[in-house]
Amino acid sequence: MENRLQFHHVGTLVENMADAISHYTDLFGPESVSPVIAIGSQQVNVCFVKMANESYIELVESCGEESVVSKMVKKKVTYYHIGYKVDNITSTVSELEQMDYRPMDYFHSEAFEGKRCIFLFSPDMHLIELIEK
Amino acid sequence: MDKNEVLIQLQEIFRDTLDNEEVVLTFDTTANDVEEWDSLTHIHLVVSIEKHFKVRFTSKEIQSWKNIGELADGILAKK
Numbered sequence: 001m002e003n004r005l006q007f008h009h010v011g012t013l014v015e016n017m018a019d020a021i022s023h024y025t026d027l028f029g030p031e032s033v034s035p036v037i038a039i040g041s042q043q044v045n046v047c048f049v050k051m052a053n054e055s056y057i058e059l060v061e062s063c064g065e066e067s068v069v070s071k072m073v074k075k076k077v078t079y080y081h082i083g084y085k086v087d088n089i090t091s092t093v094s095e096l097e098q099m100d101y102r103p104m105d106y107f108h109s110e111a112f113e114g115k116r117c118i119f120l121f122s123p124d125m126h127l128i129e130l131i132e133k
Numbered sequence: 134m135d136k137n138e139v140l141i142q143l144q145e146i147f148r149d150t151l152d153n154e155e156v157v158l159t160f161d162t163t164a165n166d167v168e169e170w171d172s173l174t175h176i177h178l179v180v181s182i183e184k185h186f187k188v189r190f191t192s193k194e195i196q197s198w199k200n201i202g203e204l205a206d207g208i209l210a211k212k
Contacts, residue, residue, distance in 0.1 A: 068172055102176045103192060121176045 001099075003092040005084035008131060009048065009056040012079045013069055017045050017061040024049045024059070041107040043067035048111070058083060058111075081119065081127040089116050089132040096120055101128075134212060136160075139205040142185065150174065150181045160202030182208070 014020035017036055025033050034048040043063045048056040062070040072080060086092040093103050100123040109117045115132040122128065144158045151169040164170040170178070179195055182188075182204075188211040198204045 071169065071171060072173070097192070102179070102195075104172055104176065119173075121180075125177065125180070127173070 001095060003086055003088060003095055005086060005092070005130075006133075007055060007082070008085045009058040009083040010079055011058040011060055011081040011083060011129065013073050013077055014059045014061050015073060017047060017059060020059045020061075021047055024057070037111045038063070039107075039110050041109075042069075044069060046111050054085075081129050083129040083131055085131045085133050087133050089118065089130050092130055093118060093120070099123070134209070136202075136205050136209060139186075139208050140201065143182065143201060143205065143208075146181050146185055147178065150178050158201050160200065160205065162201040163199065186212070188212070 021033055021036070028049060028051075032050040034050075036045050036047045038045050044067055045061045045063055047059045049059065050056055060069060062073050064070065069080075089106075093101075097103065102121045104119045104121075106116050106118045108114045109131070112131050117129055117131050119127055119129050140158060140160065144156065147156045147158060147167070147170075148154050151167070151174060153167075153169055156167055156169075158167075164175065175195075179190060183190060186208050188208060190207065190211075194207055198207060
């Protein structure tokens with residue numbers, strides 16, 4: 001693959017962000033836990049817990065019935081996607097489509113300074129997120 | 134295969150994929166009418182439909198359907 005996928009985070013759903021932050025703060029210390037960021041287009045709140053340099057757990061809390069993940073929360077899904085940073089998101093998506101990945105719609109994420117992001121399903125129906133550097 | 138046969142088969146695919154035996158489709162059905170049909174399950178449905186009907190849709194086609202009738206037309210156009 002020409003475009004390199006740089007691992008950034010594992011996304012996991014949480015039912016209550018305050019409870020999850022409390023737990024992860026106990027585990028990794030307050031300096032490892034980011035502020036909570038609201039992602040308007042996805043109707044979720046997110047918070048990043050630093051594991052190592054540029055490697056995070058992304059805590060994702062649904063903000064209502066219309067959010068993309070609300071049904072997954074009800075089904076008790078926890079870990080559900082891996083996020084990668086990429087230099088050129090458009091050409092990476094094209095390359096992945098050639099490998100049978102199925103893209104969803106682009107959105108701009110408040111968690112990444114408004115940069116473009118996109119979710120895709122792999123041929124095995126694993127969900128990944130690309131984040132424009 | 135006519136459009137009504139496609140509709141019947143689509144209903145079975147939707148019931149299996151969404152794990153809901155109560156799904157009832159008509160040509161006018163949209164994602165707003167089926168609780169489990171969201172942007173994530175949409176991709177699962179497309180893959181199941183492609184496997185069942187042995188067709189392949191482009192991203193543009195996948196985003197163009199406004200209801201089940203248009204999806205059925207899209208399937209028939211490829212058969």
